[in-house]
Amino acid sequence: MTVHRDAIDEHIIAELTADARIPLVSLGAKVRLSRNAVRQRIERLERTGVIQGYTIIRGGSSPQERVSAVLFIDRADRMRGAEVIAQLARIPEVVKCDILAGDLDLLVRVDARSVERVQEIWETVSAMPGVSNTVTSFSLSTVIDRG
Template sequence: MVGLHLDDIDQRILAELSVDARLSLVTLANRVHLSRNAVKQRMERMERDGVIEGYTLRRGSGPSRRVTAIMLVYRADRMRGAGVVAELARIPEVVRCDILSGEFDLLVTVVAESMDRVGEIWEHVSALPDVENTVTSVSLSRPIDRP
């Protein structure tokens, strides 16, 4: 996977599959605004490159208890350099990363299976050499959820 480049569409495909690995190609293609065939080719490439290693069934005990956390990240280099963003892209639970104006540089959305996993991700991100500071908040509820 050295030198592997995942573009925004690849990241969106991975984010959608992380939430529901059973999505049909047609539904996934609609969500990322590509043809079914283009999505299939991208998924096959990511499988060959080891980005996608398999599709797994995990038995649950009822409704999903996934945790959504928002991380505000202040990079030491401010707007230069892509090292932090590249490292975030390697974390499957990171479903979105926005570059911000203002005090913080990045708004990172994390969807994880547990608070423990959110904590592990926070530790990893805050320990990156180019990260100067982070602020993390956990979503308590989502009264509005538009696509």
Template structure:
């Protein structure tokens, strides 16, 4: 990634719906060059997926939970990962070393939805056990790559 790629990502972080033309003007490239760079950044994994951010009152319209998963077979548990990837409320899914195999962060519209997802995960054929913790409050929430020294200030 070069400085222009960093600028493109910074602009997309501010406004993911910015047009290629407007973005091109901000980074001083042609519209086609910006499109090609975005496609390359997607292929390289720097840009992945699309996120819906719900805005609402500060009392929290989203219930967040962490689900720690023990798989029956760590080496052949890809079916569990594939199933987790299909759950829209899963916002983070990471394979861990140590006691647990997978850490899943859920963000759902209700506690009931968290319960249903937890039951679905617990019933998966490759899952041996789960431990679930509800998020009571969020102290730090940084965008990914938030410490980049090359990011525009």
């Protein structure tokens, strides 16, 4: 379903990305809409799948202590492998998933609290029906981060 988004929708999405708990009154002031108009837009963005959920990032480890990894995933059936993506979406540490052209199917970015947690995620992904192979690489350091 193609959803028309205007500059206000994009501004709302950016503000919610920065702080998903921003009060509607504050968000409305930032985008120059009433609280109710902002609520209606957010509900529409959720209903149409533009906003698919909100997440919690647990404290206790600073961003410098977190572990980043990239999983390259081959699916057994590229054209009917949507269930793999749906299962990946349920893993909170999966922060990005791209469908690739070429030899590999998916590129998945994982930000976790520990190497052990990345291993748990790898084991979960490797055991998913529809996954035929995975390759995992750990990030040693981040030198450019525009996210």
